[in-house]
Amino acid sequence: GEDVEQSLFLSVREGDSSVINCTYTDSSSTYLYWYKQEPGAGLQLLTYIFSNMDMKQDQRLTVLLNKKDKHLSLRIADTQTGDSAIYFCAEEGLGQGGKLIFGQGTELSVKP
Amino acid sequence: GAVVSQHPSRVICKSGTSVKIECRSLDFQATTMFWYRQFPKQSLMLMATSNEGSKATYEQGVEKDKFLINHASLTLSTLTVTSAHPEDSSFYICSARFGSNQPQHFGDGTRLSIL
Numbered sequence: 001g002e003d004v005e006q007s008l009f010l011s012v013r014e015g016d017s018s019v020i021n022c023t024y025t026d027s028s029s030t031y032l033y034w035y036k037q038e039p040g041a042g043l044q045l046l047t048y049i050f051s052n053m054d055m056k057q058d059q060r061l062t063v064l065l066n067k068k069d070k071h072l073s074l075r076i077a078d079t080q081t082g083d084s085a086i087y088f089c090a091e092e093g094l095g096q097g098g099k100l101i102f103g104q105g106t107e108l109s110v111k112p
Numbered sequence: 113g114a115v116v117s118q119h120p121s122r123v124i125c126k127s128g129t130s131v132k133i134e135c136r137s138l139d140f141q142a143t144t145m146f147w148y149r150q151f152p153k154q155s156l157m158l159m160a161t162s163n164e165g166s167k168a169t170y171e172q173g174v175e176k177d178k179f180l181i182n183h184a185s186l187t188l189s190t191l192t193v194t195s196a197h198p199e200d201s202s203f204y205i206c207s208a209r210f211g212s213n214q215p216q217h218f219g220d221g222t223r224l225s226i227l
Contacts (some may be wrong), residue, residue, distance in 0.1 A: 033215060042118065042205050043218040044157075088155065098144050098170070098209060100216060102155045 003024040005087055006103035012112050015108075018076040020106045022089030025070065032065060033090040033100065034074045046074070046076065084110045115139050116208050117221030126227055127198060133191045133222045135206030141186035142208035146216060150203040158220070196226045203222050 003034045005022045019100075023050040024032070029051050035043040049056045049063045062075040063073045072091075076083055086107050115138040125132050135145055144163050148156040160181050162168040164192040168181035178200075180192040189208075193200050203223055 031213075031215065035218070040221075040223070042116075042220040043207075045114075045215055045217055048215050071118065097157060097161055098146070098212065099161065100156075102148075104155050 002091070002093060002101050004089055004091055004101050005008045006015065006087075006104040006106045007053075008104060009055055009107050011044075011109045012079050014081055016079055017111075018079045018083070018108055020076075020087050020108065021084075022071065022072040022074075023070055024089075024105055025089045025103070026091055026093045026101065027070070028094040029091045030094050031092045032063075032072050033037075033060075033088075033092070035064065035088045035090065037086045037088065037105070038044070041081075046087075050099060079110050081110045081112060114210075114217040116142075116206065116217045118206055119122060119173070120220055120222060121220060122223045122225075123223045124227065125196065128195055129226075131193045131196055131224060133193075133204055133206070133224075135189045135191070135208065135219055137187045137208045137217075140208075141212040142210055143186070144150040144187075144208045144209055145183055145189040147189075147191050148207070150205060150221075152203075154204065159191075160205070195223065196224070197227045200224065201226045208216045 034046040060077045064073045086105040087100040089103040117136045119134045147159045160168045162183035183189040188215045205221040207218045209216045
C-alpha cells in the first residue's frame with residue numbers, strides 16, 4: 001500500500017528555523033497536508049498544497065513540494081516554544097474518496 | 113471557519129458498556145466525515161468514511177458491528193463503540209470536509225478508557 005515517512009524527532013532552539021521533512025510513495029497524490037497535534041488534542045490543519053504547486057507560503061510557514069522525488073517539507077521560521085508539538089504529514093491520493101495516509105509524526109521540541 | 117466539534121472529550125466506563133461519540137461540523141455542511149483511531153505515540157488509523165445518508169465504508173480489519181457509524185445529517189456523525197472492552201481504549205478523532213477538493217478539519221478527539 002501507499003506509505004508516508006517522516007523522521008520522528010527534531011530539536012531546535014527558539015528563534016531558529018525548523019524544517020520537517022516527509023516522503024511519500026503515491027504518485028497520484030492530489031493534495032498534501034501538514035497538521036499539528038498538541039498533547040491530548042486533535043489535529044490542527046496548518047497548511048496544504050495541491051500537487052501541481054511547488055511552494056506555498058503562509059506567514060511563518062513555507063511548504064516545499066518536490067513531486068519528482070515525492071518529498072514534502074514544512075519550514076517554520078522563527079520557531080517559538082509554542083510550536084512544540086507533533087507534526088503530521090498526510091497525502092490524499094486521486095480517487096481515494098478523501099482518504100488520507102498519515103506519516104508517523106515528527107515531534108518538534110523547541111528549546112529556549 | 114471550518115470548526116469541527118467532538119463530544120465528549122473524555123469517557124471512562126465499565127467493560128460491556130456502549131459509548132456514543134458525536135462529531136459536528138459547526139459552520140459548514142460536511143459532505144464526508146471520517147473516523148480515526150490513534151494509539152499512544154502513533155499516527156492516525158482511518159477506521160471508516162461516512163457520507164451523509166449513506167452507509168459508512170469501513171477500512172479493512174475494522175469491525176462494522178463493533179463500531180457503528182451514523183451520518184444522519186450534513187452536520188452530525190456519530191460513532192458508537194458497542195459492548196466496549198479494555199482493548200477498545202484509545203483516542204478517537206473525527207474529521208469533516210465540505211467538498212471533494214477541500215481539506216479535512218479535525219475535532220479535538222475523544223479519550224475513551226474502558227475499565
